[in-house]
Amino acid sequence: MDLSIIISVLNQFELFEETLSQIISNTQDFIEIIVIDNGSDEILSDYWKEKRLLGSKYVRFVRNDENIGNYPIFKQGLELSQNEIIAFFHSDLFIYEKGWDKRVVKVFKENSKLGLIGFIGSNEIDSFGGRGLGTMSNFQGRQIGKWKGSPAEVHGKRINDFRKAVLIDGCSMIFRRKCLEDIGFRPDFPVHHFYDRLMCCQVIEKGWEIRVLGIECDHISGMTVSRENKYYELVKKWFLERGINSFDEWYNKNIDWVNKIDNPNRGVKPTNYDHLCYLEAEKQFLTEWRDQKGFIPRMV
Known part of the structure; x- marks a missing residue:
């Protein structure tokens, strides 16, 4: 092996x-x-x-x-x-x-x-x-x-x-x-x-x-992405390919999630592309594994 x-x-x-x-x-x-x-x-x-x-x-x-x-x-x-x-x-x-x-x-x-x-x-x-x-x-x-x-x-x-x-x-x-x-x-x-x-x-x-x-x-936490501009460009491109052209557009499109009572970042607007990426990933993960499947919270 x-x-x-x-x-x-x-x-x-x-x-x-x-x-x-x-x-x-x-x-x-x-x-x-x-x-x-x-x-x-x-x-x-x-x-x-x-x-x-x-x-x-x-x-x-x-x-x-x-x-x-x-x-x-x-x-x-x-x-x-x-x-x-x-x-x-x-x-x-x-x-x-x-x-x-x-x-x-x-x-x-x-x-x-x-x-x-x-x-x-x-x-x-x-x-x-x-x-x-x-x-x-x-x-x-x-x-x-x-x-x-x-x-x-x-x-x-x-x-x-x-x-x-x-x-x-x-x-x-x-x-x-x-x-x-x-x-x-x-x-x-x-x-x-x-x-x-x-x-x-x-x-x-x-x-x-x-x-x-x-x-x-x-x-050494926080060192993985060393040049924010390249990372931000990547994230911006990823969202543009999916029809999201601005922070406000994402916010308005996801207003139901933004205002959801158990959204850990309730009411928060994205402030930069890393923040936008985080909020989208959080939304996708929690919507599927907590809200739809009831898979989390989980302990072993």
Whole structure:
């Protein structure tokens, strides 16, 4: 049972150099690492040639001429990878634990119903799609160069073992290939925000199990999208393709949702394209999984 890693990078090359170095040095078995340059201003593989890191037997580079967002990377990664286990990591995830890959493969081998694991997650999804009080991780809170993580206790509970979960954070989502194929991809779901919630609910609905694995790591939150203008352009294009030309147009079209009593952002108007993307993703997720299906809130 072999492991592929998919990492999407948008600029932030210096940060990614550190995270990739940690992954390679702490991986014990041979694995496939596919780095997707997701429309960076410079070409990532050119940068790596200058850094003399391109020759690593682990790494191959794929270039997207335009940023496609976070959620579509799962479809692209599935198509690019060859292995039975596919790990999707944010480019600001530091993995410190030697042999982490062996632990990942082991838990999948031991449970044929296991479809998804991650390094931070929760045994709860609340009625707003949040992690509730059940957040678990083994975040270390270390200082790596100019970047510093936050320890597990800041987010919730520290674990170093293997726990049942219903929600995995998007910074580290590791799928069994068959599970990822089962849930598919929704082109009309926004390119960012709530995709991890959506995918976790789909995994459970399809009969697969979810776990959190307490691997020593850190996630430098908020670093995934480093150049807002490129991301905003992507989101604007996504909405224009769906006939939404302005913030007011979205607000007026969704006025019933905006005024809904259990809308967590009731009455709120979008203020920028990231905010608009968030509100649309929140609306789609809660409408389907809470209001229509009654799937959340959920706890295990």
